[in-house]
Amino acid sequence: MNQLVLEEISIAAPDAPSSLISDLSLTVAPGEIVTIMGRSGIGKSTLLSFIGGHLGRGFSASGTVRIGGRDITDTPAEKRKIGILFQDDLLFPHLSVGDNLAFGLSANVKGRKERRRCVEQALKSAGLDGFADRDPATLSGGQRARVALMRTLLARPDALLLDEPFSTLDNGLREDIRQFVFAHGKDQRLPVLMVTHDEADAAAAGGRRLLL
Structure with missing residues (x-):
């Protein structure tokens, strides 16, 4: 089974006087959901971008990302085998x-x-x-x-990243879709890392919380 391991991750924004994230280490076990919370602009989504291999131009980062013992820090995004869900579903309208x-x-x-x-x-x-x-x-x-x-x-990803994927849903749908996503992540024994501003999302995940 794969686990997602972050080792001493530091990320700095372009022209920023200090790092957004400094020396962050974290292990997410298969089937576990870890929630990242914190104020806007603190670097939550930027951390997911770094893990997924999509860090924006101008950002600098150091540290190591591993999945199942495999170092993917310098691996192209399309070969990392990391699934990402965003706020928007990004379905192709022409298909x-x-x-x-x-x-x-x-x-x-x-x-x-x-x-x-x-x-x-x-x-x-x-x-x-x-x-x-x-x-x-x-x-x-x-x-x-x-x-x-x-x-x-x-x-067939080895890990799943959730970047505020429920924020655009109305309250009636939000709980159902949350449980649908969490259940599938657990059933497939994926390490899941979720970014959210919503306490209800974190409570529904039921796992550890990391405050940035």
Whole structure:
């Protein structure tokens, strides 16, 4: 099983007099959800960007990121096997729901029949059986969030990063989607690192909290 390990991470913003994050070390076990909280601008999302390999130009960083003992600090983002969910679902509007999911499939899944089977199984797991040919524009906010998560999981990530993924959902949907995401992360034994401003998100995650 893979664990996500951060070793002495320090990150500085462009032209900043001091570091946003200094000497942060953290281990997230498989199936564990760790929540990162703190005021706006403190570096929460920047930390996720560094872990995922998307740190913005001008930022400087040091330290080591490991997954399952594998040092991925200098690995290109597309080869890190890290799934990320953002505030926006980022579904492709020109693709059907099924094609959106197929886009996330691991390259190891070969053949049209097998890829279709994986997509249909993912839709069934999301409670969206029969939605493969639907236009994403016809989905509700909750349905779009479910599709976004399943697309991420179909890439078979070794870790999952959550960057305020529930903040745009209304209160009625938020609890359901939270539990849906957390349950799938735990079921797949993924180390999950979540950034949020919402105490309810942290309480629902039920794990450790890190205040930056």
